[in-house]
Amino acid sequence: MGQNPIKWNVMEGMGGVVMPFVGTHDHTLDDKGRLVMPAKFRSHFSGPAYLSPWAGCVALWTAGRFESMVRRLEEEVRAGETDPGVLRGLAARSEEVRLDPQGRIIVPPRLREFAALERDVVVCGAIDWIEIWNSLDWEGMAGELDRSVAEAFRRGSGI
Numbered sequence: 001m002g003q004n005p006i007k008w009n010v011m012e013g014m015g016g017v018v019m020p021f022v023g024t025h026d027h028t029l030d031d032k033g034r035l036v037m038p039a040k041f042r043s044h045f046s047g048p049a050y051l052s053p054w055a056g057c058v059a060l061w062t063a064g065r066f067e068s069m070v071r072r073l074e075e076e077v078r079a080g081e082t083d084p085g086v087l088r089g090l091a092a093r094s095e096e097v098r099l100d101p102q103g104r105i106i107v108p109p110r111l112r113e114f115a116a117l118e119r120d121v122v123v124c125g126a127i128d129w130i131e132i133w134n135s136l137d138w139e140g141m142a143g144e145l146d147r148s149v150a151e152a153f154r155r156g157s158g159i
Contacts, residue, residue, distance in 0.1 A: 021125030052094040060130040
């Protein structure tokens with residue numbers, strides 16, 4: 001039996017394994033760039049979280065996952081495997097955010113511009129992080145995603 005490549009998120013201080021981020025949710029940004037997080041994702045963000053530009057979207061990382069990524073990049077920079085500019089770019093382009101009492105985060109203008117986020121957005125789980133997409137860009141990927149999901153299930157089930 002092969003090893004499962006997915007490592008589930010472990011919440012610090014919770015003492016257990018937390019299921020990955022999954023699901024797709026249609027949401028809206030208000031005029032101030034505030035986004036109400038899907039209720040099922042909120043428990044993962046009791047402290048700081050991090051937004052960063054990602055492949056055509058904005059990624060939202062838990063503090064633990066973001067810190068793990070930064071530590072790995074620091075090790076790669078020290079070993080000469082990664083250009084220091086990668087780490088510099090990640091730090092310069094990312095933003096720390098926190099959920100407000102209404103379960104919202106503010107997506108800064110620079111990140112909204114990067115991903116062309118307007119009023120209608122899609123918030124989707126990406127296993128270890130959350131992605132925030134322009135709804136039209138998300139719809140344009142629907143066929144590709146369906147094929148990718150079919151391939152993932154084929155590989156994961158051993159068929």
